[in-house]
Amino acid sequence: MTALRAVLLALALLSAAPVAAADEPYPSRPLTIVVPFPPGGIADLTARPLAAAMERLVKQPVVVSNKAGAGGGVGAQSVAIAKPDGYTLLLGLVSISLLPERDALFGQKPAYTRDQFVGIARLNADPPVLAVNAELPWKSVKELLDDARKRPGEITYASSGIYGASHVPLEMLLQAGGGLKMRHLPTTGGGPATTAVLGKHAALWASPPALALPHAKAGKMRVLATWGATRLAAFPDVPTLKELGYDVEYYLWAGLFTPRGTPAATVKALRDAVRQSVQDPEFRSAMEKAQTPIAYQDADEFKAFWDKDAHTLAEVVKRIGKVEDK
Amino acid sequence: MLETLGNLGAGFSVALSPPILFYAFVGCVIGTLVGVLPGVGPLAGISLLLPATFGLDATRAIVMLAGIYYGAMYGGSTTSILMRIPGEAASVMTCIDGYAMARKGRAGAALAIAAVGSYVAGTGSIVGLMALAPPLATFALRFGPPEYTALYVLGLLVLAYMSSGSMVKSLAMAALGLLLGMVGIDQMTGYFRYAYGVVELGDGLGVVPVAVGLFGVAEILASAGQPAPPEVIKPRMRELLPTRQEWRESGWPIARGTVLGFLIGILPGSAHIIASFVSYAVEKRWSRHPEQFGHGAVAGVAGPESANNSATSGAMVPMLALGVPSGPIPAVMLAAIMVHGVAPGPLLIQQQPQLFWGFIASMYVGNVMLLILNLPLVGLFVNILRVPYPYLYPAILIFATLGVYAVNNSVVDVWIMLVTGLLGWLLRKLDFETAPVVLGVVLAPLLELSLRQSLAMSDGHYGIFVQRPIAATLLAAGAALVLLNLYSFVRRGLDWRAKLALAEKGEAQ
Numbered sequence: 001m002t003a004l005r006a007v008l009l010a011l012a013l014l015s016a017a018p019v020a021a022a023d024e025p026y027p028s029r030p031l032t033i034v035v036p037f038p039p040g041g042i043a044d045l046t047a048r049p050l051a052a053a054m055e056r057l058v059k060q061p062v063v064v065s066n067k068a069g070a071g072g073g074v075g076a077q078s079v080a081i082a083k084p085d086g087y088t089l090l091l092g093l094v095s096i097s098l099l100p101e102r103d104a105l106f107g108q109k110p111a112y113t114r115d116q117f118v119g120i121a122r123l124n125a126d127p128p129v130l131a132v133n134a135e136l137p138w139k140s141v142k143e144l145l146d147d148a149r150k151r152p153g154e155i156t157y158a159s160s161g162i163y164g165a166s167h168v169p170l171e172m173l174l175q176a177g178g179g180l181k182m183r184h185l186p187t188t189g190g191g192p193a194t195t196a197v198l199g200k201h202a203a204l205w206a207s208p209p210a211l212a213l214p215h216a217k218a219g220k221m222r223v224l225a226t227w228g229a230t231r232l233a234a235f236p237d238v239p240t241l242k243e244l245g246y247d248v249e250y251y252l253w254a255g256l257f258t259p260r261g262t263p264a265a266t267v268k269a270l271r272d273a274v275r276q277s278v279q280d281p282e283f284r285s286a287m288e289k290a291q292t293p294i295a296y297q298d299a300d301e302f303k304a305f306w307d308k309d310a311h312t313l314a315e316v317v318k319r320i321g322k323v324e325d326k
Numbered sequence: 327m328l329e330t331l332g333n334l335g336a337g338f339s340v341a342l343s344p345p346i347l348f349y350a351f352v353g354c355v356i357g358t359l360v361g362v363l364p365g366v367g368p369l370a371g372i373s374l375l376l377p378a379t380f381g382l383d384a385t386r387a388i389v390m391l392a393g394i395y396y397g398a399m400y401g402g403s404t405t406s407i408l409m410r411i412p413g414e415a416a417s418v419m420t421c422i423d424g425y426a427m428a429r430k431g432r433a434g435a436a437l438a439i440a441a442v443g444s445y446v447a448g449t450g451s452i453v454g455l456m457a458l459a460p461p462l463a464t465f466a467l468r469f470g471p472p473e474y475t476a477l478y479v480l481g482l483l484v485l486a487y488m489s490s491g492s493m494v495k496s497l498a499m500a501a502l503g504l505l506l507g508m509v510g511i512d513q514m515t516g517y518f519r520y521a522y523g524v525v526e527l528g529d530g531l532g533v534v535p536v537a538v539g540l541f542g543v544a545e546i547l548a549s550a551g552q553p554a555p556p557e558v559i560k561p562r563m564r565e566l567l568p569t570r571q572e573w574r575e576s577g578w579p580i581a582r583g584t585v586l587g588f589l590i591g592i593l594p595g596s597a598h599i600i601a602s603f604v605s606y607a608v609e610k611r612w613s614r615h616p617e618q619f620g621h622g623a624v625a626g627v628a629g630p631e632s633a634n635n636s637a638t639s640g641a642m643v644p645m646l647a648l649g650v651p652s653g654p655i656p657a658v659m660l661a662a663i664m665v666h667g668v669a670p671g672p673l674l675i676q677q678q679p680q681l682f683w684g685f686i687a688s689m690y691v692g693n694v695m696l697l698i699l700n701l702p703l704v705g706l707f708v709n710i711l712r713v714p715y716p717y718l719y720p721a722i723l724i725f726a727t728l729g730v731y732a733v734n735n736s737v738v739d740v741w742i743m744l745v746t747g748l749l750g751w752l753l754r755k756l757d758f759e760t761a762p763v764v765l766g767v768v769l770a771p772l773l774e775l776s777l778r779q780s781l782a783m784s785d786g787h788y789g790i791f792v793q794r795p796i797a798a799t800l801l802a803a804g805a806a807l808v809l810l811n812l813y814s815f816v817r818r819g820l821d822w823r824a825k826l827a828l829a830e831k832g833e834a835q
Contacts, residue, residue, distance in 0.1 A: 038373055038654075038658070039373045039374075039376040039377060039658065039661070040373075040376055040657065040658045040660075040661025040662065040664075040665075041661065044377075044661075045661070045665060048377055048380060064377070065735065066373070066735075067734070067735060067736075068529075068734060069525065069526055069528055069529045069734065069736070070511060070518075070525050070526075070528025070529060071511070071528070073525050073528060074525050074526055074528065074529075074736075077525050102516050105516075106516070106517055106518075108518060109523065111525045153785065156782075156783055161513065161516075162513065162514060162515060162516040163516050183782060183783065183785060184782060185471075185779055185782050185783055186513060186514055186779070186782070187779070188513060188775070189657070191650050191651040191657050191660070192594070192650075192651075194649075194650050195467065195594075195644070195648075195650040196470065198467055198648065198650065199467035199468060199469070199470055200470075201470030201471060201783065202783075210664070210669070213669060213671075214649055214669040214670065214671025214672070214673060214674075215649070215671055215672065217671070217673060218671055218672040218673045220672060286665075288667075289665060289666060289667040290664065290665060291667075291669075322515070323514070323515045323516070
C-alpha cells in the first residue's frame with residue numbers, strides 16, 4: 001500500500017512538473033527594463049531607482065539595460081519584438097509617439113508602432129519651459145510672438161533634435177499663436193541646445209525645467225512660460241501658456257511599457273508592483289534629486305492620456321511636415 | 327592668484343582625504359584597463375560604470391569618472407605600441423610610429439615616453455583648466471555652428487597639407503571616411519540614410535568599431551597572411567628606458583601636444599581623437615626629420631599621446647565653467663553629478679567650491695598615480711610580446727569583439743568591426759593609409775551638422791561664413807594654406823612634401 005502510494009505520489013509529481021512550468025508564478029526569473037537611451041538621461045535616471053524599488057517587491061532581480069540608438073528607436077524596437085511574457089519591459093519617453101510619425105512622414109517602414117506596446121504606468125510628466133537668452137529683449141510670450149509675427153522666419157529657436165521632444169512643443173506654440181514662423185536650429189541633445197541659446201546662436205528653446213533652472217538663477221536665461229496645466233514649483237512666478245491664453249499643453253513624460261500580448265495576470269502583477277514602487281521613499285527621493293516630479297498614472301488612465309497625447313503630437317508633426325532641405 | 331592657491335590648497339585637502347584618494351585610484355585603474363582593452367574606450371567605460379556611482383556623493387562620483395577618462399588616455403597607447411591595435415580611438419596615431427618603434431626593439435622606450443608625455447600633458451593642462459576655465463569657456467560660447475564649420479574645414483586642409491606621400495591617396499582615404507560618416511540619421515531632417523532598414527545603423531558607424539577594425543583586425547589579418555609568423559621580439563630589461571636622445575626628441579612634441587590638446591579639447595565633439603591627429607600632423611611638419619615618421623619617430627608617439635591626454639582637461643572647461651557638455655563623455659559626467667542634486671551651471675564653481683577644487687586637485691593626484699601605475703607596467707606589458715602569435719592574436723580578437731559589443735550591446739557593431747577589418751586589410755595590401763579614414767569618420771558628422779546648422783541659421787545664405795569675424799578669420803587661414811600650396815605648385819619647385827616623398831623613395835630602394 002505504501003509502495004503504491006509512493007508510486008502514485010511520484011507519478012503525480014512527475015505529471016505536475018510540466019504544469020507548474022506552464023503557469024509558474026510570475027515573476028520566477030530576472031526582469032529586464034530596457035532604457036532606449038544612454039545612461040544618465042532622464043529615462044535612465046527614472047529606470048534605475050524604479051528597478052531597485054521593484055526588485056524589493058517582486059523578489060527577483062530587475063536589470064536595467066541601456067540600448068541606445070536612433071533617438072530611442074533601437075531599444076523600443078527590441079522590446080516591441082520581444083516575447084510578451086512580462087520579463088522584458090521598456091521605459092519609454094514621450095518620443096515613443098513621435099518616432100513612428102517621423103517614419104510615416106518619410107514613407108519609411110516604422111521600426112515599431114504604438115500598437116505593439118501596452119502601457120503599465122506613467123511615472124513622471126514634466127512640462128518644458130520656454131527659455132530665452134537673457135540678453136534678448138522679450139519679457140513675455142506676447143512680446144516674443146508679436147516680434148515673430150513682425151519678422152517671420154527671422155528669430156531662431158534651438159531644439160534637441162528634429163521632430164524630437166523639444167521641437168514639437170515649440171511648433172505647438174507657434175501654431176497656437178496663429179501659424180507663426182521661426183527658424184529652427186536642430187542640435188543633438190539638451191546640452192548642445194542649451195549651449196546654442198547661451199551663445200546666442202539661437203534665441204530660445206523649449207527646455208526641460210531642470211536644465212534651465214541653473215542658467216535662469218545665474219541670470220543667463222529668462223524663462224517666459226511653461227507648457228504644463230499648472231505652474232511649476234521650481235518656477236512659481238512663471239505663468240503657464242494656458243493662463244496666457246494659448247491652448248497648448250505638453251509634457252516630457254516617461255512611462256513603463258510591456259509588449260502587446262502579455263498575459264492579463266502578468267500585466268496586473270506589474271501594475272501592482274509599479275504602484276507600490278512609486279510610493280517607495282527611496283524612489284521618491286531619487287526622483288526629487290533628479291528634479292523630476294513623479295506624476296503617476298495607472299494603466300487605464302495612462303492609456304487615455306497616451307492616446308490623446310499621441311494623437312495631438314501626430315497632428316503637430318503632420319503640420320510641421322517634411323523639413324525642406326536647404 | 328593668491329586666492330586660487332588658497333582654493334587649490336582647500337581642494338587638495340579634499341583630494342587627499344582617504345575616500346577621495348580611493349575613488350581616484352579606482353577610476354585610474356579602471357581607466358587604464360579600459361584604455362588597454364581594444365574596443366572599450368573611455369565613453370563605454372564611463373557609461374557602464376555610471377550607475378555604480380549613483381550610490382556615491384557627487385565629488386566622489388566625478389573624481390572616479392574623470393579618473394576613467396584621463397586614465398584611458400594612458401592605457402590606450404599600450405596595445406597601439408605593442409600590437410598596432412588602438413586601445414581606444416584616440417590612440418590610432420600612436421599605432422603608426424609606436425608600433426614601428428616596437429619592431430625596432432624600442433617598445434619599452436615608446437611606452438615610457440607615452441606615459442611621461444601623458445603625465446606632463448595631464449598636469450600641465452590642469453593648470454590651464456584652473457587658471458583659464460571661466461574666460462575660455464565664455465570665449466568658447468562664441469563658437470557657433472559657422473565657427474565650427476570653418477574650424478573643421480581648416481583642420482582638414484591642415485592635415486592634407488601636412489600629410490606626406492601621395493596626397494591623392496590620403497585625400498581619397500579621408501573622402502572614404504567622410505562617406506562612411508554619412509551613414510545614419512540625417513540630424514537636420516530626421517531621414518535615415520544608407521541604413522537599409524537596420525535600425526542600429528541610425529546612429530551611423532561608430533568610431534570605435536571602425537578604428538578597431540581598420541587597425542586591429544586588419545593587423546591581425548595581415549600578420550596571419552604572412553608566410554612566416556612575425557618574429558617574436560624578446561625585450562631586454564636594460565632596453566626598457568628611453569635613451570637620452572629619445573628624451574631630447576620628445577621634449578618639444580610633448581609641450582606642443584599639451585597646448586594643442588588643451589585648446590582642441592575645449593571644442594565640442596570627440597576632441598581627444600582629433601587632438602591626436604592634429605598633433606601628429608604638426609610634429610611631422612615641424613620635424614627636422616619628417617622622413618622618420620612612419621618608421622618609428624619618437625615625436626610621433628610623444629606628441630599625440632600628450633595631446634589626447636591634455637584634451638581631456640580641455641573638455642572639462644565648458645563642463646565645469648558653464649555646465650554644458652563639450653562631448654558625449656562630459657555629458658555623462660554631468661549626469662553623474664546631476665543625479666546627486668548638484669545642478670551644473672555657470673554658478674557651479676561658486677556654489678560648489680569643494681566639488682570644483684577637490685576635483686581639480688584630484689586630477690593632479692590622479693595623474694601622479696597613473697604615472698606610478700604605468701611606468702612599472704611598462705616592464706610587464708612589454709612581456710606580452712613574448713606570447714607567441716598563435717595564442718596572442720586570437721586572444722586579442724576575443725577582447726576586441728567583447729569590447730566593441732559592450733559599448734552598445736550591439737551585434738551590428740561587431741559586424742562593422744569585422745567588415746572594416748577586411749577593408750583595412752585590403753587597403754593595406756594596396757598601400758593606402760587607413761588613419762585618414764578614421765579621421766573622416768570622426769569629422770564627417772561634426773562637419774556636416776555644423777555646416778547645415780549654419781545654413782539653417784542664415785536661411786540658406788552662405789554669407790554667414792564671412793559675416794562672422796571668427797569664422798571668416800579661420801577660413802582666410804585655410805585659403806592662405808591652399809594658396810601657399812598652389813604657389814609652390816606653380817613655381818614647380820619642390821616643396822618639402824615632394825622632397826620627403828623622394829627621400830622615402832630613396833630609402834626604399
